[in-house]
Amino acid sequence: MKKKDKQQLTPEARDYQKLQKKSELKRPVFTNCIKAFVIGGSICLIGQIISTIYLYYFDFTEQTVGNPTVATLIILTMFLTGFGMYDHIAQFAGAGTAVPVTGFANAVISSAIEHRTEGFILGVGTNMLKLAGPVIVYGVFSSFVIALIKTIFTKWLGF
């Protein structure tokens, strides 16, 4: 609660707030950060290994290797989500599994699995991107803003 809102409370309400704070479970923010860092980093390491394999054994350059790497990670996530293993990893790592592309894949695939009983069009088709939709919308919007800023700085202001 904000300081301003706290000042408007009655003394009883303030006492209750104090009492509630005592019994409230503290969020292990630091531990969560460490877990997210380790698991998120491990996902990135796996991605790097996959892209290095593509670089060495296939005709991909550093410029083009990103696409097959992302596709492979999405396929791997698809299997992990389907077999119910990704949920356990996500529960442990939190943002570490949500931020990389695997989190996005998990959001799409788990929605598709969840709504498959409602049919392929109205079930899977309609609900598949319900969770991932905002990621696409704000992803596209923020890239537009960044591109605009970059254009202003590089093309117009000459930095």
Next chain:
Amino acid sequence: MKKTLFLLVVACLIAGCSTNDKNETLRPKGDQIPELTRLSTMKPIKQDKANEAKDLLSSYDNIKEIHAVNDDKQLIISIAIDHGDRFNLKKEEKKLEKIATKHFNDYIVTLSTDKKLEIELKQLETDIQANKVAKKELTNKINVLKKLLKEAT
């Protein structure tokens, strides 16, 4: 407190990501010697231009590794830049390509920092040293590599 911390983090990020002074990005050679392989200058596949390019570019000390191969008309160079200087990768690549193009004006020069080119040229250099590559094969290989570098997706 939170605002101060946020500003501090942003300031650190900006300071960390900022590029060095333009003139400092390509420094003259220090103690570090880049990894390079000298190739045969004997016929049929004379590699003297490739060796010359390696000598020319090794005078810049933010270069870790140089690989180069040439045929009669084309010269293809791969460079590996120090990890810390990878923030300015494109800039460095452009500068070095300009230097190489200016120096070898009678050749079609292709210079890249791409890892794939490094792997392929390393292999090609080994094959040339072992006399496993014919002249025509070398030209074909260079053309394939140039085509590969142009791919964007």
